[in-house]
Amino acid sequence: MKKTPMNRVLMTVAVPLALGTACFLGGDDNSNPDGGGGPDGGGPTILPFQADSPFTYVAKVKNIMTGLAPTQAEVDSVANAGDDDAKQAALVALIDTWMTDTTAANGDPKDKFEAKMMTFFELAFQQTQLSQVDFIEVVPNGNGSIGTSPNSNLLIENVKESFARTVIELVMHQNQPFTNVFTTTQFMMTPALAELYAFMDWNVIDDVEKINDKFATQMKTVGVTVVDGNSIPYAQTIDPKSVNYMHWSFPNLTTIQPPGPSNPSPECQAATRSWVSTNNGNTPSAHLVHYLMYGDLEAYKINLGPPPNNNCNAFQADNNNAILNVATNNDFGTWKLVNVRAPAGTEALTPFWDATVLRAASELVLTTPRVGFFSTPAFHANWQTNTSNQMRVTINQAFIVALGAQVDGTDTTSVSDIGANPPGLDTVHTAGGAACVGCHQVLDPSRTILMNAYSDGYGTQGAPPATKGEFVFNGTIKPVNSVSDLANNLISHPYFANAWVQKLCFFANSEACDPDDPEIQRLIGNFKSSSFSWKKLIEDVLSSPVTTNAKSTLSTSTQWGPAAQGEIVSVARRDHLCSALNSRLGLVDSCQLGITTNKALKGIPEIAVGLPSDGYGRGAASPVLPVNPTLFYRSGLENICEDIAVELIDAKAPPNTGAQMFTSTAQSNIDTAIAFFVSNLMGIVGDDPRSPIMIGKLTDHYTQALANKAKPTDALKSTFVVACLSPNVAGIGM
């Protein structure tokens, strides 16, 4: 089949190519990375295909969906289903069950599949890989940006999760078409995240990082006063009719900035401090109140002399007494769908300082347009732009997310159709030569759409360009008026369906699928004909032989692209590994992947940050997915397994409610434990021919350990570690 330009783009996969990992140490002489023939042979580079049994692929699919091991009944339902089609249908039935299974939940979200999809959507929509420093340009201030306190870290976690939760709500809970998530103006928010959205609308950043502080303007004469103690109820603080309007209680204000080189002035220990236009130039700022909402006090100048004498150092709270807090109001854990809309006429913006409004809000009135994934603070923090880049990185990453391809000089749009001077073309950049023109003719009209909505600091655009721009990408040219038009053009583009099938191929198989594979064409067709049902796409891709390897496909059996490797058994990367350990052993976030913290990690989380993980890079159309175990992976996993063994075997108390505990006090307990290790940890059901083999090997290990004078508890822990290090846990597809 002829490769289309789109196909060629999809071949930009940095997919695994087997490694000769040993530098003449260790390894195995048989570890030919090519799987056949000599290095000068002319045969295919992929390994010979051998169909997997239901024992393997039911375990694989359930693992990547839930982290759990299959049950005997589940494997039987597929194995006994008859022909290939019947087996596939039986697997679809299981997939439907796993999609909705809310039993044995740990943590939030409640559903294990939703937790997997959370991770997938965070990566696929490029909403993660964030830390405090990434917000410096979208929340500029110079005193800590978005904030540095533990509560601010919870806010950053909210930022990362919001869009993934939005997708789950819309397509998995409300069964809306997947295309709707690209055009939505509704976002899952916590009260804290609603505060950030509102704050960013009051604290507007322009193209050169200059702040238009609408709050400061509105409160110029009212000012902001911070008072030691708890004497001012918050209800009065936010009540414009109260004499205490914008007077904020701050317990222990006099002691938070103790005298010292950072706080040399006695003013830094004052019990009452005011920010008004007449007070030494310290006008109230939105950022000051943003910090107060999290219990923090930003650094500020008091104009009592030259630096550093004119400064009071910042204070970051570490408690639950903040307005937006964890203990009393769960302001970082209460999620709901919130619509963002523009103000009607002179309608006031949603006040970011009013937590009661934020907690009750089903909509936010904001001037900055928020439409789909490319409008979120997370996406903006990930892909910061500037007066030189001017949204090119933003639009390029948006193309990568939505359409699985980027502007790389191979765009198929007719140059004559685009025209020599499309709207928004930057003639300065194209002056660099013909090589620049190809990309800029596509990038510049499209990025101009974003420039009309956002400043280079991702604030509300106050000085839009002269033209609205134009949607230009691989054969499609459409006029536009807004970012909503951009979203609609993304979902109607011919690349859209293929892109999302491919993203699930990466999720399930760690590599792309052959876009010319009839099986992939079937999946794409089904996705379209189902009105872009996410549930249908999950059913299709995960039950497809491109995932199960139940039978040969072009994707798994042919050298369809330069780096295609056929079936891949991949290392269990961090998200899959941690999910499996949590789900199978009843642990709660043992790797601490769900927490952004500025505290030093210890134990398993410390190792987990170094495990191979899924990632995305700027300008990379394919995710970065390490697939082979390294010595670091092997060593780290051994230490993780040992940590878990200590927590679960003969421990005085379980690490958390629901944790699976084991004891070495009697032979019957040993036998039960080993049977569990094989069936639940390794995911090998009883009827699997491998089951008695593996039980035998673990039992032998335990027996030999005792013979080596080990204590029963150490022997059982070591046996657990063997199971935990087995290919079935360390790999996906065994």
Place this chain on the structure above:
Amino acid sequence: MIGLRSLATGLPAKLLLNPRKALADPNFPCNGTTKPQYVIINTSGGGDPFACNAPGTYDDGGFGTGTDYSQLVHPTDANSGITGIDPVGNIQLGKYKYTAAGPWGLLDPTTTLPRTSICHIMTNTPVHPKEPQVLQLMGATQYGEMFPSVLAKQLCSCLNPMTLQAQPISVGAVTPSEGLTFNGQALPTIPPTALSATLTNQTSSAYQGMTNLQTLRDQTLQDMYQWYKDSSQTSPAQRAYVDSLITSQSQVRGIAQSQLSQLGSITANDNAGQITAAITLIQMHVTPVIAVHFPFGGDNHADPGFAAEAGQTMSGMAAIASLMKQLNALGMQDQVTFLSLNVFGRTMDKTVNTQGRQHNQTHEVSMMIGSGFNSGVIGGVTSVDANGNPVAKGGKGFFDWGAAGIDSATGKAVVGGGDIAPVDSLASWGKTVMAGLGIPQAAIDSSITGGKVITAAVKS
């Protein structure tokens, strides 16, 4: 068709024509490298302004390049607010004394500068996402291999003892774009803070019993692996995965636990943490090549007074000086070569770069510090157009200041001439590094197409 695919995929046409042959390279025998070294390479996809403050951008040290250096802008103490960034004029490199940003004076004049080579080159891209391609020397490496991996393959088994693994390790990549690949496959980035907990056998009382059973556990796992390999139910893909587990288990047991204690002192993934991690991994003979990321100002489009650039140039140069000092203290100065390579440099013309710097595809500075290199500045800067062609400053097509041509025998910058054109300078730098490490010319030529060894930089 192949050409189009090559364009679309970024993979060399040769690989597309015969991917099997291109990628079949399971082991890496030592083929005569005479001066094998461990390599620490500093790289940034942000295009940090490292080059803008290096020797050769303030003056030519008397080498005679004819460039009007007064047209290039640099941070000062006054403008940046950073004390110590004011230039110093005593950077002795080879026969010449150069001016450079203040912190370059931190490099030891007796132990470091005499083996420091500063190369003015161009990467020929102004695009951040091209960091992987720059690490592939913009298509010049065989089969699109990343240069750190090219070096690793050549060095791993020539070092004595040979390293545990052939693949390089990045302990500094701050984004996946800065991650390394080996044979086209993504390698994980290992943060320095994770190294100790990852590699160290746990020895507290709760773990001692398990640690004592490690050998038995390895035997059981080996037995399990063998069963999988022998079973007809195991697919070739599964068998290949089991093979990789066998390899990684062997590598782990090659780690000298006694040398891991210093990893415990790492508290952050900052410059100091990366240095400790790199030195320790070398002492443990884990890998021949380690990538770090010492910030030198980042993507500083908006950097009034070059404050960020100045501050990070101070800390970055201090990191390099500290690394060299530690290597000397450990007696490892002749075992390790330090390199730098960024995705691109940044613009320097004083008339437009007042509030920050833009991407500069025509100029970048890569340095080598090691026993295989002559001290000196290779090449220099001249006024160029956007393609790196010399044009008069302010003349038609003037873009900024870019790399001049290089005379490979003397290292002198030759505007519009020399035997190495700016566009070939990246590949030439790669070949020069390999030559400095004693890698045979045949291996150099088969690893990197284009360019030539800058003999002036290589210690004979």
